Amino acid sequence: MKEKKYTMSDIAKMAGVGKSTVSRYFNGGYVKEETRQKLKKIIDECHYEPSTIAQSLKAKYSKVIGIVAPCLDSITTSRVLMMADQYLKDHGYTTLIINTNHDEMRELTSIEQLWRMNVDGIILIATTVTLAHQSIAAKLDIPLLFVAQRYGAGISIINDDYNAGYDVGKYGAKMGHRSVCYVGVNGKDEAVGIYRKDGVINGLKDYGVETVDILETDFSIEKAYKKALDYLKKKRPTLMIGATDNIALGCLKAINELGYNMPEDISLIGFGGYETSLFITPSLVTIRFDNEETGIRAGKTIIDLIEGNRVDNLQLINYHLISGNSVKNLNK
Numbered sequence: 001m002k003e004k005k006y007t008m009s010d011i012a013k014m015a016g017v018g019k020s021t022v023s024r025y026f027n028g029g030y031v032k033e034e035t036r037q038k039l040k041k042i043i044d045e046c047h048y049e050p051s052t053i054a055q056s057l058k059a060k061y062s063k064v065i066g067i068v069a070p071c072l073d074s075i076t077t078s079r080v081l082m083m084a085d086q087y088l089k090d091h092g093y094t095t096l097i098i099n100t101n102h103d104e105m106r107e108l109t110s111i112e113q114l115w116r117m118n119v120d121g122i123i124l125i126a127t128t129v130t131l132a133h134q135s136i137a138a139k140l141d142i143p144l145l146f147v148a149q150r151y152g153a154g155i156s157i158i159n160d161d162y163n164a165g166y167d168v169g170k171y172g173a174k175m176g177h178r179s180v181c182y183v184g185v186n187g188k189d190e191a192v193g194i195y196r197k198d199g200v201i202n203g204l205k206d207y208g209v210e211t212v213d214i215l216e217t218d219f220s221i222e223k224a225y226k227k228a229l230d231y232l233k234k235k236r237p238t239l240m241i242g243a244t245d246n247i248a249l250g251c252l253k254a255i256n257e258l259g260y261n262m263p264e265d266i267s268l269i270g271f272g273g274y275e276t277s278l279f280i281t282p283s284l285v286t287i288r289f290d291n292e293e294t295g296i297r298a299g300k301t302i303i304d305l306i307e308g309n310r311v312d313n314l315q316l317i318n319y320h321l322i323s324g325n326s327v328k329n330l331n332k
Helices: 008-015 019-026 033-046 052-056 075-090 104-116 131-139 161-174 190-206 221-232 245-257 291-306
Strands: 064-069 094-099 121-125 144-147 155-159 180-185 212-217 239-242 267-271 285-289 314-317 319-322
Touching (some): 064 075, 075 291, 094 104, 104 131, 144 291, 161 319
Parallel strands (some): 064 094, 144 155
16 A cells, blocks of 8 residues: 655644644744654654755745834833844844733733734733733744743743842842831732842841831832832831832832931932933932843844744843932941
């Protein structure tokens, strides 16, 4: 009996993928490792060899990259978007940017819509990684790059939030502050709500501050202001640390409203390195992450994934502490 001659369509159907995925497999392009192993098993079992013509056909690329962003009015997000967009354009790609307004369902549907539009890859500037995100990531047959949040089963580019937080905690403690209040966000945002907060608390603890008051707010100046105002009516720490510059500015409004002076009465530290934070008087001590590098790294990494090049699963973005004048040295 003559052995069945399999086609690329047959292999794709048996593997539950598209022909373009099989084509990328043979041409060294991006194929998820799990899919790659499945294809290898089927190809070996069927003794399939692509024809010379089929093997010479490269998977068709759209040269379009989808970028899903939580907002467009954030200084940090806009810095990342502009640099990623420029890098990709310089390398022959067009970007399609979708703003989700922090709507998780819109974020998930946007990823699926971009995939159906046959983009070559997707960059997700994430605020959280849920089971739903993990589920959709597992289904995609194109690269999905997570930026700003850690995704253990895939590729992530994140700020070095823990060490940045640790350095802030160490700085506050070494300036002699022992009565400290940290104003942060909830753990749904792992990067800021967990890693950054843990870094601050551990930095303070390792340098002699055993107890830290913790307030939970959101990312808005107004909510931070209200939380800080209620707290400062009952207690006055020597140092307040905001998880972002906006949160720190909300705290500053409360400090001023209650007649305190910064840093003489209450010192203040933030994260973000926003231009506005440098122009307040006195200027804010803050952490500046290299957002421009994040954008460039995102553009390079998504292209490497599309082309099948090796990339690191986790990439950390560096930072530096801007020494403003908002922290009083209590050692003097």
